[in-house]
Amino acid sequence: MFIPTQEAALPLPQDNKGLWRNRNFVLVLSGYTLSTFGNCFHSVALSLWILQTTGSARYMSAILLIYIFTQLAFGTMAGTVVDRMDRRKLMWMADSIRGVLVLGVALCIAIPDVPIAIVFALTALVSIGGLFQSPALHASIVNIVGVSKVQKAVGFINISDNTARISGLALGGAFVAMFGGSVAIIVDACAFFLSALLVLACTRFPSSHSTEQKEKQSFWQDMKSGLQYIWKDSFIRSLVFLAPVVNMFFVSSLMLIQVMAVKQWSANPMQFGLIEACIPTGYIIGAGVILLIDTRMKRRGLLICGSLIAMSPVLITLSLLTSAWPAIPLILLMGFLFSFCTMLSSIILRVKVSPELQGRVFSTLGSLSSVLPPVGIVAASFLADLKGPDIPLTGFGIALLLISVLILLFQRALRTFN
Incomplete structure (x- = not known):
């Protein structure tokens, strides 16, 4: 059974370009920041809708349980898919599918008397989509920027993530108050579609996968x-x-x-x-x-x-x-x-x-x-x-x-x- 060692991580090609001249990194970072920002609008709108519709904190905790359950049930399987597929392709597909599902959530919120179970089911599917996109992004960074620029790249990703979350949560409540929850969730869907387009605009990510190694093992063995x-x-x-x-x-x-x-x-x-x-x-x-x-x-x-x-x-x-x-x-x-x-x-x-x-x-x-x-x-x-x-x-x-x-x-x- 093939299990790569720590040392197998080292002989990656070095990227001699400056980080901001690396087109793939800039596009991926921009897409990630947009989707994180839009997701804050979604989170605020969905939480307010649940509280206003049901008045129950139990349903709020149900959303948290959905995210926990999907992570436990599908996290490792999703990570295995990430390691077996073209990560660029997986990222834009996951963002596109999440965009469609989020539009479904917006539609449910806009239509009166929609069963909350449908919203929960769509939320679970959106969460599962994130299980593919996030590991694909994080696992691709070293191939996109090269080992020597990993620290700087991770720093920019974390700064962008926190900035997007702070600004998204700060503006999300005001946006929901002005335009309504369904419009705020549509903003999240648009952010996912834009993220998918930005990843599509990337050139093929450098890969260290060996075709022979991938063919040696089944999915479950991997x-x-x-x-x-x-x-x-x-x-x-x-x-x-x-x-x-x-x-x-x-x-x-x-x-x-x-x-x-x-x-x-x-x-x-x-x-x-x-x-x-x-x-x-x-x-x-x-x-x-x-x-x-x-x-x-x-x-x-x-x-x-x-x-x-x-x-x-x-x-x-x-x-x-x-x-x-x-x-x-x-x-x-x-x-x-x-x-x-x-x-x-x-x-x-x-x-x-x-x-x-x-x-x-x-x-x-x-x-x-x-x-x-x-x-x-x-x-x-x-x-x-x-x-x-x-x-x-x-x-x-x-x-x-x-x-x-x-x-x-x-x-x-x-x-x-x-």
Whole structure:
């Protein structure tokens, strides 16, 4: 059974062009940014429609469960398809199909008395489409830009992603109020169609696939070999599990901080708004630093470990505060440290994992990232109601410190990665 090794990822052709002169990268990044921006309009419109139509929080949680279920049920299979197909073709097909499905959601919202089950079914299909597009995009980056420019490319993708989400959510509510939910969702469909056209305008992505290797194994053998690769390689396994676990602690802590801001810090609207803005701002600053340093950055594995360890005292300090103003710079620092943990982990995966396996690796990463944060939020909510938000926040800080120290001590390959 063929299982590419870490070293198989290294001999990719280097792209000597500047990143912004790389036509494929610019087109793919533009399409990704547009679809992310449009999806925020969709999210706001769908949430408001469900609440206005049903008045039930259960139906809101059903949407979250749909995304979790589709990730768990189809994530690894979708990643295997990504590794067996032309990724450019898969990306524009997934965006086109999602555009059509989203138009169906807009139609359902516009027509009175449409059964909500139809909206849920269409939402599930849109989610499944994303399972193909997202791993195809992330697995293609190293082939599009070359190994030497992966760090810079990932930095720009993360900055574009956060900017699109912040602006999309900020404008989405106003757009829905002015034009209605169905029109806002049509904007998302148009964004998907534009993204598909931009990917179609790309030239064929460079490929490291071997026809002989692809013909050796069946689909199920490919899926099994991908899971075996992740499980047997302790270095890759630690990175695949690290990002979702850190994300779980991070998202759950944010929820607890919001509760503390209202119940214990008595934050006014301006302070609460600043708290909400600090996380994406800190993340973008961190991404900017990673972009600025680029190839001059050394000991990236140690930086990941150091950022994880540094987040622990920040969480514990936040749990001890009694007012909002001292918390704001610490929350900004949290976003900054979080960007180093997640972005550098993603960069290392792109460099160390064979491109032939990156679809399966990133789909597994996406599945774990969709499941663990909601679990953490449920646990944090239960503990906050039982003990107050400060005690579980302290517990999360201690747990994160223990995990960080264990990784630092026992994962030498990550600690010494340059």
